[in-house]
Amino acid sequence: MHRTGDLYGHFQTLEQQKETATLGMWIFLVTEVLFFGGMFLTYTINRSAFSTAFGIGSNTLDITLGAGNTVVLIMSSLTMAMAVWSAQVGKKKLVSIFLIATLGLGTVFLGVKAIEYKQKFDHHLIPGRGFDMKYHPAHPMAGDDLKELALEKKEVDEAFAVDPDINFHGQLYFSLYFGMTGLHALHMIVGVGLLIWLIKGSFGGRFTPQYNTPVEIVGLYWHFVDIVWIYLFPLLYLIDRHR
Amino acid sequence: MSEHIVSPKVYIVIFASLMLGTGLTVWAAFQNFHQYNIVIALGIATIKATLVVLYFMHARYSPGRTQLVIVCSVFWLAIMLALTLADYDTRPHDITLAAPQVFYCV
Numbered sequence: 001m002h003r004t005g006d007l008y009g010h011f012q013t014l015e016q017q018k019e020t021a022t023l024g025m026w027i028f029l030v031t032e033v034l035f036f037g038g039m040f041l042t043y044t045i046n047r048s049a050f051s052t053a054f055g056i057g058s059n060t061l062d063i064t065l066g067a068g069n070t071v072v073l074i075m076s077s078l079t080m081a082m083a084v085w086s087a088q089v090g091k092k093k094l095v096s097i098f099l100i101a102t103l104g105l106g107t108v109f110l111g112v113k114a115i116e117y118k119q120k121f122d123h124h125l126i127p128g129r130g131f132d133m134k135y136h137p138a139h140p141m142a143g144d145d146l147k148e149l150a151l152e153k154k155e156v157d158e159a160f161a162v163d164p165d166i167n168f169h170g171q172l173y174f175s176l177y178f179g180m181t182g183l184h185a186l187h188m189i190v191g192v193g194l195l196i197w198l199i200k201g202s203f204g205g206r207f208t209p210q211y212n213t214p215v216e217i218v219g220l221y222w223h224f225v226d227i228v229w230i231y232l233f234p235l236l237y238l239i240d241r242h243r
Numbered sequence: 244m245s246e247h248i249v250s251p252k253v254y255i256v257i258f259a260s261l262m263l264g265t266g267l268t269v270w271a272a273f274q275n276f277h278q279y280n281i282v283i284a285l286g287i288a289t290i291k292a293t294l295v296v297l298y299f300m301h302a303r304y305s306p307g308r309t310q311l312v313i314v315c316s317v318f319w320l321a322i323m324l325a326l327t328l329a330d331y332d333t334r335p336h337d338i339t340l341a342a343p344q345v346f347y348c349v
Binding site: 033044063224231 | 262272285296305306313
């Protein structure tokens with residue numbers, strides 16, 4: 001393909017090229033909205049049908065890790081936006097610094113997610129043979145808050161007395177939990193890859209006020225992944241917390 | 244048409260609002276608003292998402308055709324959610340009865 005510097009032959013100006021790329025990215029994000037939308041739809045239908053099991057499942061999640069991760073991800077969105085600004089005003093060093101900060105925060109998010117997943121294995125909350133939401137309050141792991149668990153145990157026992165199917169429906173909640181957070185984490189991993197590619201480019205001073213389309217486009221993707229988490233956090237972590 | 248550069252000041256204000264929204268969501272989850280808990284949680288999440296789209300993603304300063312694409316995504320999502328949920332809501336079929344006992348292995 002014919003190319004002059006960063007300008008491809010079928011575009012008149014760099015600005016037109018950027019607007020076209022941005023529009024294309026947004027159209028991709030529309031397909032992503034509908035992709036995640038299908039999972040949110042499945043979640044809504046099952047939560048309305050099995051609200052008790054979803055409430056108990058949600059209460060087994062660690063709200064500190066969840067809220068902390070939300071803060072980390074929103075901070076990474078800020079540093080990503082600042083990287084775009086740095087490129088637009090031609091501060092080449094700041095572009096690298098903000099991109100590396102974004103990469104760091106994204107990696108922290110994935111690390112916390114890994115810790116959370118491990119806890120689910122420890123607490124017998126992986127859908128399948130060993131799944132038991134009663135196990136968690138009955139056998140606290142090191143680091144669990146005993147006071148909180150004692151309260152939970154009573155409530156869980158009451159719920160099981162009313163509806164013995166709760167362990168079955170709880171697996172639906174955790175299947176959705178792993179499906180939705182897993183798909184989100186997969187998007188984060190792709191984002192981390194894209195950031196590494198951007199950081200490599202920024203070291204060569206590739207992003208300037210005239211040409212910063214890749215930073216802008218990856219930024220759109222990164223912010224979209226942030227938005228998905230903004231919905232996932234209250235929907236997965238905060239069900240029936242007021243009881 | 245020249246490119247609009249959003250200043251760091253705006254980004255910081257949006258970031259602070261998003262932090263506030265996160266705190267508010269957690270606080271609201273521990274209050275008993277009965278059936279409105281979910282409405283409040285989704286309301287705050289939607290405000291946060293709108294701020295991210297408008298400022299972090301520069302939708303406010305984008306050309307009209309980009310904004311049209313964004314509005315379309317919300318519209319199509321609304322079609323998918325509304326029609327499917329209307330179907331589940333109005334059919335006399337109870338999915339809570341569909342749990343196959345075979346898979347019990349507690």
